[in-house]
Amino acid sequence: MNKKESATYELDDIDIAILRIIQREGRISNNKLAERVNLSETPCWRRWKRLEEAGYIDNYTTVLNRQKLNLQVSGFTLVTLGNHDVESTEPFEEFVGLVEWVVMCSCIAGSADYIVQIVAQSLEQYYDRLSELRRVKGVTALQSNMSIKEIKSTSHLPIG
Structure with a gap:
């Protein structure tokens, strides 16, 4: 068991x-964070670091604007595999882990095995992908559904 897994604790309001x-x-x-949560800087920093070490904070990232980057096409594709053994799932999961144009992949229950979100600059590029x-x-x-208007896209989780 690694440090992040073993360091879980009960979160308080702060x-x-x-x-x-x-x-x-x-x-x-x-x-600024210390001001907002009504703590002095050192205790705030300690809490922040403790949350990182306990694994509550996975990563820091920047959200880029798809339209500014000319990634106008977004689609969701249901993927079905012939078998569910490691010899079938491993190559697929490795592939989607390596290509940047798959921005989301989940193993799902139902009529398909996975759902992936693919971004592209054009329908032609989407087809190539x-x-x-x-x-x-x-x-x-494969069964694809194209996004015609994005209503909500977030990685923010409901907390507390």
């Missing part, structure tokens, strides 16, 4: 407040 703020404002300075996905060993069927 911990939850810290998580809410840094989830929305990842670049906030410690002194589907063709690559279709060639992955074990893939037997």
Whole structure:
């Protein structure tokens, strides 16, 4: 068991407040965060570090604007594999882990095995990416649904 798994503890109101703020404002300075949660800087920094070490904070990232980057096409593809053994699932999961144009992948229950979100600059590029996905060993069927308008996209979790 690693340190992050073993360091889980009960969150209090201040911990939850810290998580809410840094989830929305990842670049906030410690002194601004301390002001917002009504702590002095050193205890605030200690709590922040403890939340990181306990694994409550997985990563810090920047959200880029897809339209500015000319990634106008987004689609969700249901992927079905012929078998569910490691020889079939491993090549597929490795492939989607390596390509940047798959921005989300989940193993699902139901009529398909996985759902992936693919981004592209054009429908032609999207088709090319589907063709690559279709060639992955074990893939037997794909069914795509195109996004025509994004209503909500977030990685923010409901906390507390």
